[in-house]
Amino acid sequence: MKEEERDMTEEELENTIVTHGTDMANWPEGLRADAARFAETDTGKAAFSEMQALDKMMMQAKQELLQSEGADMFLAQLKAIPDEFSQKQTVIAVTGTTSWTVGAFIDRIFDPVRLWSPAGLFSQGVFASVLLFAGLMVGVNAAGTESFEDYDISAGLFEGSDQDYSIDG
Amino acid sequence: MQDSLDEISDEALVGQICGGDRQAFACLVNRHGIRFRAIAMRTCGNQMMAEEMVQKAFVKLWTRPDRFDREKAKFTTWFHRVVVNRCLDELRRKRPEPMPEGYDAADTRPGADTLIGQESGAKHLMTAMALLSERQRNALTLSYMDGYSNSEAADIMELNIKAYESLLVRARAKMRELLGRKKTDLLSAFA
Numbered sequence: 001m002k003e004e005e006r007d008m009t010e011e012e013l014e015n016t017i018v019t020h021g022t023d024m025a026n027w028p029e030g031l032r033a034d035a036a037r038f039a040e041t042d043t044g045k046a047a048f049s050e051m052q053a054l055d056k057m058m059m060q061a062k063q064e065l066l067q068s069e070g071a072d073m074f075l076a077q078l079k080a081i082p083d084e085f086s087q088k089q090t091v092i093a094v095t096g097t098t099s100w101t102v103g104a105f106i107d108r109i110f111d112p113v114r115l116w117s118p119a120g121l122f123s124q125g126v127f128a129s130v131l132l133f134a135g136l137m138v139g140v141n142a143a144g145t146e147s148f149e150d151y152d153i154s155a156g157l158f159e160g161s162d163q164d165y166s167i168d169g
Numbered sequence: 170m171q172d173s174l175d176e177i178s179d180e181a182l183v184g185q186i187c188g189g190d191r192q193a194f195a196c197l198v199n200r201h202g203i204r205f206r207a208i209a210m211r212t213c214g215n216q217m218m219a220e221e222m223v224q225k226a227f228v229k230l231w232t233r234p235d236r237f238d239r240e241k242a243k244f245t246t247w248f249h250r251v252v253v254n255r256c257l258d259e260l261r262r263k264r265p266e267p268m269p270e271g272y273d274a275a276d277t278r279p280g281a282d283t284l285i286g287q288e289s290g291a292k293h294l295m296t297a298m299a300l301l302s303e304r305q306r307n308a309l310t311l312s313y314m315d316g317y318s319n320s321e322a323a324d325i326m327e328l329n330i331k332a333y334e335s336l337l338v339r340a341r342a343k344m345r346e347l348l349g350r351k352k353t354d355l356l357s358a359f360a
Contacts, residue, residue, distance in 0.1 A: 011338075018312075018337045019319070050345050057294045057348075058313035062207075071203050074220055078198040081224075081231050082191045 008038040010047045022055045179244035186234040194231055201245065202227070204315065205252050211310055212256040222255045245317070246324050297347040305340035312337060 185193035209219035311322035323333035
């Protein structure tokens with residue numbers, strides 16, 4: 001059965017251009033036939049002419065914007081970004097919101113999310129181990145340098161008075 | 170090395186930038202630097218401000234590439250939003266102070282017909298586009314200037330594809346109406 005022929009309206013043409021582009025070769029076959037018939041009418045010719053002209057103007061405007069002056073210098077500036085900003089340090093420089101005050105530092109290290117994260121727990125473990133080791137080393141180094149008398153707080157009470165309390169007189 | 174990078178998708182290049190790859194960054198700059206400058210220029214209407222905003226966006230891309238989530242969007246869609254939002258924030262920040270209460274100066278700006286009549290060619294088009302609603306202008310620029318597909322542009326504008334295409338149809342119709350006022354000498358020059 002022959003497909004029913006019908007006239008395309010200007011609005012349908014606009015819809016088709018938006019969906020499939022201005023190149024009729026890319027349109028579905030049925031639409032192409034409708035559009036071809038429409039293009040033969042005066043209204044169709046005018047509509048096609050306007051729509052294609054609009055697309056050409058947009059292409060031209062796009063080219064003008066892309067070819068504006070200083071493009072090479074601008075690209076060179078962008079490419080130099082890695083030389084000026086390091087990936088970690090520039091987070092501070094770019095956002096400008098991170099404040100390295102003592103308060104902010106304390107907030108950061110006691111942030112529960114950081115504190116109970118695997119890295120946070122590991123850091124706490126390392127810190128505790130270092131502290132214990134340091135205490136142990138201090139204790140070992142100090143051993144043998146002090147005598148019992150250093151810890152006998154009563155020794156001073158009798159210092160120089162041995163004679164007075166001697167049962168030998 | 171550069172040849173091999175040229176075949177890599179934008180999203181994969183961002184992955185390499187996360188590892189500090191400068192060549193991947195340069196490749197993305199080559200691909201999109203000028204395009205995003207044009208987008209920013211249209212948004213800001215000022216080349217210096219546009220270049221500054223694009224530069225800041227690329228700095229952010231270099232310093233915090235992990236902000237991009239390839240599962241959520243294409244690189245161009247995401248970066249478009251980054252650039253345009255920066256421009257809009259800057260424009261809002263630099264918006265002039267309101268005039269004192271009671272001040273009611275006459276609007277001396279030329280009307281649409283005068284503006285369109287004073288220019289020619291592509292400038293004509295830009296002037297006419299400035300008279301569209303913001304959404305219509307955005308739709309036209311995304312599809313015809315920035316080269317996005319309808320589905321990408323719909324994502325950027327957070328619309329479904331049908332709503333986006335309807336918006337585009339209305340924008341085109343409005344443009345033809347505006348430009349039609351100079352139809353004889355303007356459209357015929359491009360036909």
